[in-house]
Amino acid sequence: MNTSPFFIKPTPLxxxxxxxxxxxxxAIAVYTYSFGIGVLVxxxxxxxxxxxxxxxxLKLRGYPIKxxxxxxxxxxxxxxxxxxxxxxxxxxxxxxxxVISIALAKHMYGGLGQxxxxxxxxxxxxxxxxxxxxxxxxxAPFGVLPQSLDWSAQLSWIFTGNLPAGLAFDAVASATPLxxxxxxxxxxxxxxxxxxxPLFGTIGGVGTEWITAAYLLGGLYLLWQKLIPWQIPVTFxxxxxxxxxxxxxxxxxxxxSPLFHWxxxxxxxxxxxxxxxxxxxxxxxxxxxxxxxxxxxLTYLIRVFGGYPDGIAFAxxxxxLAAPFIDQYTQPAVFGRKGKQKKAGxxx
Amino acid sequence: xxxxxxxxxxxFPFHGGVHPQEHKTESSGTPIAAGPxxxxxxxxxxxxxxxxxxxxxxxxxxxxxxxxxxxxxxxxSAAVHAPTSGRVLSISPQRVPxxxxxxxxxxxxxxxxxxxxxxxxxxxxxxxxSRAIRDYLRDMGVVGLGGAVFPSHLKIxxxxxxxxxxxxxxxxxxPFITCDDLLMRERAVQIVEGIxxxxxxxxxxxxLIGVEDNKPQAVDAxxxxxxxxxxxxxxxxxxxxYPSGGAKQLIKLLTNKEVPSGVxxxxxxxxxxxxxxxxxxxxxxEHGEPVISRVVTLTGNVxxxxxxxxxxxxxxxxxxxxxGNKPDSDSYIYGGPMMGFEIPGTDVGLSKAGNxxxxxxxxxxxxxxxxMPCIRCGKCADACPAELQPMDLYWFGKSxxxxxxxxxxxxDCIECGACAYVCPSNIQLVDYFRFSxxxxxxxxxxKKAADQARERHExxxxxxxxxxxxKAERLAAKAAQKHDAAASSADPxxxxxxAKIKAAMERAAAKKVEAAAAQVAADPLTPLDPDANAVPxxxxxxxxxxxxxxxxxxxxxxxxxxxxxxxxxxxxxxxxLEAMSPEEKAAxxxxxxxxxxxxxxxxxxxxxxxxxxxxxxxxxxxDGA
Numbered sequence: 001m002n003t004s005p006f007f008i009k010p011t012p013l014x015x016x017x018x019x020x021x022x023x024x025x026x027a028i029a030v031y032t033y034s035f036g037i038g039v040l041v042x043x044x045x046x047x048x049x050x051x052x053x054x055x056x057x058l059k060l061r062g063y064p065i066k067x068x069x070x071x072x073x074x075x076x077x078x079x080x081x082x083x084x085x086x087x088x089x090x091x092x093x094x095x096x097x098x099v100i101s102i103a104l105a106k107h108m109y110g111g112l113g114q115x116x117x118x119x120x121x122x123x124x125x126x127x128x129x130x131x132x133x134x135x136x137x138x139x140a141p142f143g144v145l146p147q148s149l150d151w152s153a154q155l156s157w158i159f160t161g162n163l164p165a166g167l168a169f170d171a172v173a174s175a176t177p178l179x180x181x182x183x184x185x186x187x188x189x190x191x192x193x194x195x196x197x198p199l200f201g202t203i204g205g206v207g208t209e210w211i212t213a214a215y216l217l218g219g220l221y222l223l224w225q226k227l228i229p230w231q232i233p234v235t236f237x238x239x240x241x242x243x244x245x246x247x248x249x250x251x252x253x254x255x256x257s258p259l260f261h262w263x264x265x266x267x268x269x270x271x272x273x274x275x276x277x278x279x280x281x282x283x284x285x286x287x288x289x290x291x292x293x294x295x296x297x298l299t300y301l302i303r304v305f306g307g308y309p310d311g312i313a314f315a316x317x318x319x320x321l322a323a324p325f326i327d328q329y330t331q332p333a334v335f336g337r338k339g340k341q342k343k344a345g346x347x348x
Numbered sequence: 349x350x351x352x353x354x355x356x357x358x359x360f361p362f363h364g365g366v367h368p369q370e371h372k373t374e375s376s377g378t379p380i381a382a383g384p385x386x387x388x389x390x391x392x393x394x395x396x397x398x399x400x401x402x403x404x405x406x407x408x409x410x411x412x413x414x415x416x417x418x419x420x421x422x423x424x425s426a427a428v429h430a431p432t433s434g435r436v437l438s439i440s441p442q443r444v445p446x447x448x449x450x451x452x453x454x455x456x457x458x459x460x461x462x463x464x465x466x467x468x469x470x471x472x473x474x475x476x477x478s479r480a481i482r483d484y485l486r487d488m489g490v491v492g493l494g495g496a497v498f499p500s501h502l503k504i505x506x507x508x509x510x511x512x513x514x515x516x517x518x519x520x521x522x523p524f525i526t527c528d529d530l531l532m533r534e535r536a537v538q539i540v541e542g543i544x545x546x547x548x549x550x551x552x553x554x555x556l557i558g559v560e561d562n563k564p565q566a567v568d569a570x571x572x573x574x575x576x577x578x579x580x581x582x583x584x585x586x587x588x589x590y591p592s593g594g595a596k597q598l599i600k601l602l603t604n605k606e607v608p609s610g611v612x613x614x615x616x617x618x619x620x621x622x623x624x625x626x627x628x629x630x631x632x633x634e635h636g637e638p639v640i641s642r643v644v645t646l647t648g649n650v651x652x653x654x655x656x657x658x659x660x661x662x663x664x665x666x667x668x669x670x671x672g673n674k675p676d677s678d679s680y681i682y683g684g685p686m687m688g689f690e691i692p693g694t695d696v697g698l699s700k701a702g703n704x705x706x707x708x709x710x711x712x713x714x715x716x717x718x719x720m721p722c723i724r725c726g727k728c729a730d731a732c733p734a735e736l737q738p739m740d741l742y743w744f745g746k747s748x749x750x751x752x753x754x755x756x757x758x759x760d761c762i763e764c765g766a767c768a769y770v771c772p773s774n775i776q777l778v779d780y781f782r783f784s785x786x787x788x789x790x791x792x793x794x795k796k797a798a799d800q801a802r803e804r805h806e807x808x809x810x811x812x813x814x815x816x817x818x819k820a821e822r823l824a825a826k827a828a829q830k831h832d833a834a835a836s837s838a839d840p841x842x843x844x845x846x847a848k849i850k851a852a853m854e855r856a857a858a859k860k861v862e863a864a865a866a867q868v869a870a871d872p873l874t875p876l877d878p879d880a881n882a883v884p885x886x887x888x889x890x891x892x893x894x895x896x897x898x899x900x901x902x903x904x905x906x907x908x909x910x911x912x913x914x915x916x917x918x919x920x921x922x923x924x925l926e927a928m929s930p931e932e933k934a935a936x937x938x939x940x941x942x943x944x945x946x947x948x949x950x951x952x953x954x955x956x957x958x959x960x961x962x963x964x965x966x967x968x969x970x971d972g973a
Contacts, residue, residue, distance in 0.1 A: 003447075003779055005765030006685040006713050007368050007523065013720050013772045067718060113721035113773075229726065278725040283739060327740075334757045335363065335596065335735045336608030 017072025023218030034207030038087030046078035049098035057107035097123035140174035141207030177205030179309035204263035219272025239296030360604035389661030390697030398424025431659035447689035468636030478505035494622035510551030512617030519593035522684025532566035536573035542630030646671035648706035665694035728767035820951025
């Protein structure tokens with residue numbers, strides 16, 4: 001016997017996940033344009049490894065494979081992780097990361113919807129802690145250095161570790177803008193000097209500023225589709241920018257501007273695609289604001305005062321732990337039980 | 349038809365809500381048709397919240413249309429009437445339109461086809477007392493026709509200083525249903541006459557009629573009909589957003605007052621009536637017609653969807669035949685698709701709650717996809733009009749953490765289904781909430797029963813203690829008397845007798861333990877123990893004065909048996925004593941003294957000992973005596 005409601009809104013999970021993936025496409029396109037085919041290779045490797053791991057885990061746990069493999073969640077995890085990886089990282093690293101994120105961070109916690117930590121960030125964090133050197137070997141975007149790897153050279157480097165004769169990786173490598181600023185400041189370089197490097201564009205790094213702008217575009221699409229609550233990206237970016245702004249105002253020679261923080265590293269990716277992961281975040285409206293605000297603050301602190309160039313992954317993982325606690329203490333008042341009732345009517 | 353009525357100037361949106369496909373135009377295009385007079389009507393007796401009506405007729409009786417066939421039982425109940433003239437075929441449990449599928453008492457009437465009315469008289473409500481009006485409405489079977497079937501008379505005459513706002517619920521927010529829409533289009537004047545009566549009875553300072561903007565024709569009809577009213581009245585057009593027709597949601601929309609769960613809207617100066625109920629109030633008062641029919645929407649997988657003014661008790665099969673049921677209909681929803689339920693069969697009779705019957709087919713209602721895990725996306729919380737966090741309640745329900753669910757206001761859930769409607773994982777959230785609620789109800793029920801059993805058991809223990817204590821005191825008093833009077837010719841008691849006493853006491857103790865165990869075992873299973881143990885605790889505690897002798901009739905049979913034995917024994921002893929020599933008498937005296945001493949020691953120790961240790965304590969004392 002069926003029970004009410006007999007109607008359901010036709011927006012299944014697959015559609016949600018598909019739209020999230022779709023929102024990432026512009027950034028992937030810009031990324032590939034600036035950094036080469038390595039990005040697509042990482043995404044492909046991550047996707048295949050994640051889906052295979054998902055299928056094996058489901059099989060081992062005795063779950064039906066088809067509905068869960070096709071729900072799209074593993075694909076979104078794989079893509080987010082691949083986009084956080086250096087595009088020219090050796091092939092096995094992203095594979096290991098994908099296996100860890102799906103098997104350890106997702107299925108060992110009970111699978112879809114049960115995980116405490118953001119699986120993509122677990123995969124990324126474990127790799128950056130275990131292989132710091134490889135994880136910070138970024139090639140410069142096209143056009144910055146005199147030499148660069150073409151697509152076939154990139155493939156060869158990723159899969160075999162061989163470069164064209166006479167070329168060392170250092171000749172094409174470059175630190176990320178966030179990393180550059182951090183190291184140079186530690187060497188007491190002045191901010192204006194740092195920004196004269198050809199690595200920097202108008203507000204962030206060459207190439208990366210456009211990638212982050214494309215994430216923003218995808219994020220706005222998600223907001224428009226009402227797939228993510230606006231409070232999270234707005235609060236996260238406001239706090240990250242606000243804290244950066246305060247430091248920047250006090251001492252502009254040592255602290256970069258809010259714009260730089262917004263358009264560098266994983267700020268936009270985090271704001272719209274990672275901090276917004278519903279499974280690992282709080283669900284109450286106030287809780288989401290607190291969660292996003294603290295991630296923004298932690299991100300800034302790790303970026304500027306911590307040991308890693310970017311702080312999104314660790315900030316998110318730390319706050320994932322606090323999500324149930326935040327939920328517990330931010331339960332909204334229910335209908336008819338509010339302290340004072342809203343008085344505003346709608347005029348039309 | 350798709351034109352929207354202009355929204356009213358001001359309304360106050362409630363949180364959440366959803367907008368499913370409306371499916372209203374299918375049935376709203378044709379006027380209300382007169383329903384068929386079926387050969388047989390199955391009229392349920394339980395057609396209101398509260399007590400089932402009590403049948404007034406017998407099998408074989410001839411009844412007239414509008415004749416009361418079952419009277420209200422108590423305050424929270426409403427009368428039931430014969431929907432047409434005919435003969436009572438049976439009064440028996442039948443299937444009724446209820447999600448449980450359980451049988452309920454129904455009166456089955458074979459119609460004689462004459463449809464002959466009883467005498468109908470206008471009720472002079474202007475001069476009648478408030479109580480008389482309430483009784484009249486109860487006896488006319490007036491209940492909320494929006495679906496809740498709350499007896500309307502209970503909503504009248506409560507507030508002495510009048511009402512701030514009388515809300516008329518004409519939102520009709522559920523998809524498919526158009527019966528209120530059509531009723532307003534065609535009978536707006538009579539509805540407004542009903543509103544006038546209610547306004548006067550409730551002394552409402554303001555009347556607001558809430559209609560969704562998908563009923564422009566109804567809005568126009570109602571606006572025309574309220575012209576000339578001598579009190580403040582307005583038709584407020586609200587956006588089409590399910591569940592705006594929920595009483596609390598509509599009150600919020602129109603007055604910005606939030607009625608908390610467990611609070612009656614009257615306490616906030618608001619009262620809400622469904623528009624169809626208002627119409628029946630008018631018919632009852634001005635025309636003397638009890639509620640024997642209602643407008644019902646027949647829609648879904650039928651040839652001629654539309655609205656029918658159908659007699660209560662009409663079998664659903666007859667209504668479906670009237671609308672031209674298609675052969676591929678697989679089941680039938682009673683009510684709307686969001687909150688209705690599937691009827692157990694088409695033989696059930698239409699009840700006053702039946703505003704809509706939807707024939708289901710797999711084309712119209714595709715099977716729901718399999719449930720996926722909750723990803724805590726919070727869509728349900730965004731949609732919840734009660735402002736709950738359904739994903740948490742789901743989690744608590746699934747893990748059977750009902751206390752936590754209750755803490756998070758599970759019982760504020762109105763089961764509107766908005767959460768399940770939006771869930772991207774297709775989780776049937778409302779089912780989890782219904783499950784949690786019924787588990788909590790069941791637990792509360794059994795806790796109550798257990799509490800009663802425990803109280804009864806504790807009282808029994810208390811009473812037994814008291815009786816033993818009193819007995820010991822009596823014996824002690826007697827012994828003291830004897831001690832004063834008798835000569836102290838104490839002879840050393842012979843060992844044989846002492847051993848006998850000891851054995852007897854041990855036997856008695858063992859018997860007591862057995863009896864106590866039997867009582868403990870039997871107690872929870874006998875909620876209505878007919879003997880003295882059923883005396884309410886309060887009564888017993890109120891009168892703890894030590895009554896010297898408990899009447900034998902109030903004791904349990906075992907104890908009575910023991911007392912009887914003791915009395916026989918004493919009588920035999922008395923006879924023996926008379927035949928004794930002085931020496932023997934002296935020995936006897938000593939034996940008695942020993943007995944009394946033993947009893948006194950036992951009584952003293954008993955006072956201190958707990959009930960559970962009674963048996964052990966007795967054994968010890970018998971040893972010591």
